[in-house]
Amino acid sequence: MKPYTIQLMICAGTGCVSNQSFEIKEVLEKEIKKHNLQNEAMVVTTGCNGFCGAGPIMVVQPDGIFYQYLKVTDIPYLVEEHLVKGRPVKKFMYVPPKEEIPIPRMNKIPFFSGQTLVALRNRGMIDPEFIEDYIARGGYRALAKVLTTMSPDEVLKEIKKSGLRGRGGGGFPTGVKWETCKKIPGDRKFVICNADEGDPGAFMDRSIIEGDPHSVIEGMIIGAYAIENVREGYIYVRMEYPLAIKRFNIAVQQAKDNGLLGDNIFDTNFCFDIKVRRGAGAFVCGESTALMASIMGNPGEPRAKYIHTVEKGLYDCPTCLNNVETWANIPQIVLKGADWFTGIGTGDVTHDPWGGSKGTKVFSLAGKVNNTGLVEVPMGITLREIVFNVGGGIRDGKRFKAVQTGGPSGGFIPESLVDLPVDYDELTKVGSMMGSGGMVVLDENNCMVDMAKFFLRFTQDESCGKCVPCREGTKRMYDILYRITKGEGKEEDLDLLEELSNMIVESSLCALGGSAPNPVLTSLKYFREEYLTHVRDKKCPAKVCRELLTFSIDPEKCLENGHGCGVCEKNCPDGAIYGEKKNVHFIDSMKCGKCGVCFDVCKFGAITVE
Amino acid sequence: MSSETQNKAKEISEKWDNNPENIIEMMHDIQDEYKYLPREVIESLSNESNVPVSKILNIATFYNAFSLKPKGKHKICVCMGTPCHTLGAARVAEALERELKIKMGETTPDLKYSLEETRCLSACGLAPVVVIGEDLYGPATVPNIPKLLKKYEKK
Numbered sequence: 001m002k003p004y005t006i007q008l009m010i011c012a013g014t015g016c017v018s019n020q021s022f023e024i025k026e027v028l029e030k031e032i033k034k035h036n037l038q039n040e041a042m043v044v045t046t047g048c049n050g051f052c053g054a055g056p057i058m059v060v061q062p063d064g065i066f067y068q069y070l071k072v073t074d075i076p077y078l079v080e081e082h083l084v085k086g087r088p089v090k091k092f093m094y095v096p097p098k099e100e101i102p103i104p105r106m107n108k109i110p111f112f113s114g115q116t117l118v119a120l121r122n123r124g125m126i127d128p129e130f131i132e133d134y135i136a137r138g139g140y141r142a143l144a145k146v147l148t149t150m151s152p153d154e155v156l157k158e159i160k161k162s163g164l165r166g167r168g169g170g171g172f173p174t175g176v177k178w179e180t181c182k183k184i185p186g187d188r189k190f191v192i193c194n195a196d197e198g199d200p201g202a203f204m205d206r207s208i209i210e211g212d213p214h215s216v217i218e219g220m221i222i223g224a225y226a227i228e229n230v231r232e233g234y235i236y237v238r239m240e241y242p243l244a245i246k247r248f249n250i251a252v253q254q255a256k257d258n259g260l261l262g263d264n265i266f267d268t269n270f271c272f273d274i275k276v277r278r279g280a281g282a283f284v285c286g287e288s289t290a291l292m293a294s295i296m297g298n299p300g301e302p303r304a305k306y307i308h309t310v311e312k313g314l315y316d317c318p319t320c321l322n323n324v325e326t327w328a329n330i331p332q333i334v335l336k337g338a339d340w341f342t343g344i345g346t347g348d349v350t351h352d353p354w355g356g357s358k359g360t361k362v363f364s365l366a367g368k369v370n371n372t373g374l375v376e377v378p379m380g381i382t383l384r385e386i387v388f389n390v391g392g393g394i395r396d397g398k399r400f401k402a403v404q405t406g407g408p409s410g411g412f413i414p415e416s417l418v419d420l421p422v423d424y425d426e427l428t429k430v431g432s433m434m435g436s437g438g439m440v441v442l443d444e445n446n447c448m449v450d451m452a453k454f455f456l457r458f459t460q461d462e463s464c465g466k467c468v469p470c471r472e473g474t475k476r477m478y479d480i481l482y483r484i485t486k487g488e489g490k491e492e493d494l495d496l497l498e499e500l501s502n503m504i505v506e507s508s509l510c511a512l513g514g515s516a517p518n519p520v521l522t523s524l525k526y527f528r529e530e531y532l533t534h535v536r537d538k539k540c541p542a543k544v545c546r547e548l549l550t551f552s553i554d555p556e557k558c559l560e561n562g563h564g565c566g567v568c569e570k571n572c573p574d575g576a577i578y579g580e581k582k583n584v585h586f587i588d589s590m591k592c593g594k595c596g597v598c599f600d601v602c603k604f605g606a607i608t609v610e
Numbered sequence: 611m612s613s614e615t616q617n618k619a620k621e622i623s624e625k626w627d628n629n630p631e632n633i634i635e636m637m638h639d640i641q642d643e644y645k646y647l648p649r650e651v652i653e654s655l656s657n658e659s660n661v662p663v664s665k666i667l668n669i670a671t672f673y674n675a676f677s678l679k680p681k682g683k684h685k686i687c688v689c690m691g692t693p694c695h696t697l698g699a700a701r702v703a704e705a706l707e708r709e710l711k712i713k714m715g716e717t718t719p720d721l722k723y724s725l726e727e728t729r730c731l732s733a734c735g736l737a738p739v740v741v742i743g744e745d746l747y748g749p750a751t752v753p754n755i756p757k758l759l760k761k762y763e764k765k
Contacts, residue, residue: 018746052735200691203732281674297631299672366693366734600752
């Protein structure tokens with residue numbers, strides 16, 4: 001086959017697909033044919049590039065020219081200019097905030113250049129639906145090395161030495177977990193990949209699966225080999241990820257077809273197979289015992305872990321469960337060696353597996369930040385670097401307020417701690433946690449009480465109901481927060497919240513309840529003043545808690561800028577706005593339902609909120 | 611019991627080896643087919659797979675994926691993930707409630723639309739996100755809602 005000289009790598013992650021990347025692919029191919037370039041230019045659909053806010057994204061290789069916000073209608077022009085005339089098109093390139101000159105090359109854009117790729121090494125480089133692409137980038141070489149030159153003990157030793165810790169959030173040393181599972185006697189054991197990424201605002205695992213599913217499968221096969229007596233593996237994917245489920249199924253089938261799964265892998269005695277199971281929309285199933293209950297066809301209720309799942313897990317057999325990102329790291333550690341891996345990150349893990357955080361971590365950066373997307377950075381990097389360098393700072397020039405890490409189990413980290421190095425132990429020290437890697441940036445327009453209420457509503461909804469502290473405790477906490485945001489809070493409520501929190505943390509059955517109060521505890525710790533303003537002055541400084549707001553119309557702006565256009569009146573669902581056309585309008589505060597529609601529809605900024 | 615539902619239940623149960631442990635996958639397939647779990651299909655499935663009806667109902671009410679009530683032709687889901695929340699998902703949800711004249715979790719009387727909250731869809735780059743059927747939209751804004759719904763009026 002004659003090699004293509006140009007590859008057009010179009011992103012086919014969830015975000016870009018919803019913005020028509022497949023339609024763009026069709027038009028690209030049509031245009032390429034029209035210009036008779038089909039033997040030179042090839043269109044490749046890749047997994048998620050991580051720069052999701054600017055989709056659809058396309059990278060033209062080998063030069064690495066980066067295009068964003070593409071539309072179907074732009075394609076004929078783009079193909080003619082770039083491919084026919086050889087002139088990359090500036091207007092589709094990335095322009096840094098507050099600047100004018102575009103950055104043509106992907107690897108020069110700060111969002112990408114600030115990253116270190118290990119788990120995401122193949123992102124945007126391969127078509128995830130073709131195993132050949134993965135193999136061409138060195139895929140399954142680690143498996144070959146393991147099966148032909150290493151004993152299971154040697155593999156385990158290498159993983160232990162690397163200091164890799166569980167990327168799902170707990171941070172348990174992977175090597176130690178494998179070793180425990182290995183030591184438990186039993187001739188039927190399991191490995192499981194936890195792809196039930198339930199934390200709202202976290203999309204690392206989705207992107208890894210959608211972009212590079214084979215790296216996870218390869219990791220699992222290596223794990224099964226090292227632990228021994230493992231012939232069966234499960235991948236448990238949440239049902240909200242239809243594309244990820246599809247790609248896992250394709251990848252597993254291709255691995256089987258190529259003799260990488262099944263009996264006698266690489267002509268050795270080693271046999272291993274993987275089944276893909278869909279979740280059914282329950283956050284608690286990210287908890288290991290609940291997940292295993294779900295695989296066995298039961299409601300996903302956790303059990304107390306006096307006996308760990310490495311001893312008695314799936315079907316009461318020793319089971320080793322790791323997160324997607326953890327598995328994806330394994331092949332690289334095997335190929336490049338533990339010493340390479342420990343060269344990245346913080347602390348020292350030579351004698352104590354908990355002694356540091358090694359390697360990289362993938363974070364999904366979202367919320368009020370300019371560059372929303374997926375970032376993989378070395379452990380120990382500061383929050384400031386992530387939010388301001390990689391993330392490009394806060395949207396619309398607003399003031400940075402806090403970062404929420406770890407989803408509903410994590411906490412808020414205030415601006416004063418923005419120089420905190422990000423690793424497992426540092427985040428825990430300030431009351432938050434690494435979690436699976438969701439990082440939601442908040443600005444001055446976010447109310448911390450409202451955010452705490454949001455998370456409590458989430459855990460309250462998702463609490464499985466088995467244990468009382470979690471089921472009833474989170475309900476009471478939610479009620480108190482709801483009262484505060486309605487302006488009915490009392491000062492004693494803050495102490496009551498803390499008391500309840502500590503009780504729930506101590507007495508819940510599983511980690512869902514055990515970490516549920518974290519958002520409340522950290523927001524009370526760092527933003528107590530904001531709570532007090534709600535309770536004492538009945539005001540919401542961030543102007544979020546609706547019951548505490550009053551809407552009015554600035555007569556000057558309404559008349560001079562908007563000429564009394566009346567759009568607000570037309571859109572008000574409560575009929576609370578009056579005024580003659582071309583005259584000043586006003587809001588009847590008795591009727592106003594405080595929905596904020598007028599604020600959204602007024603193009604002249606005449607609606608004021610106090 | 612109609613033979614059509616019986617056949618469907620049989621087909622799905624066989625696809626999953628009639629293995630009771632695969633009951634959740636079977637229920638997924640039924641939910642995909644009918645958009646909810648009709649009582650008679652549950653009963654047929656129970657016969658085929660040897661899983662008691664009580665257990666199927668236990669699972670159906672535990673997990674968010676399943677519904678025991680018919681849903682509208684177009685299922686509208688508002689993402690309630692953190693980034694969507696910080697960027698105004700609640701306001702978008704209210705706008706949809708106003709436009710469709712139903713509350714969250716309800717279905718319009720003509721069975722055309724259902725309105726639901728959904729867990730984070732991990733399309734956070736497009737927050738706030740709304741999904742109609744299989745189409746994902748974002749960023750969804752309050753003024754855009756009527757236009758968005760118009761696309762589905764005739765579908």
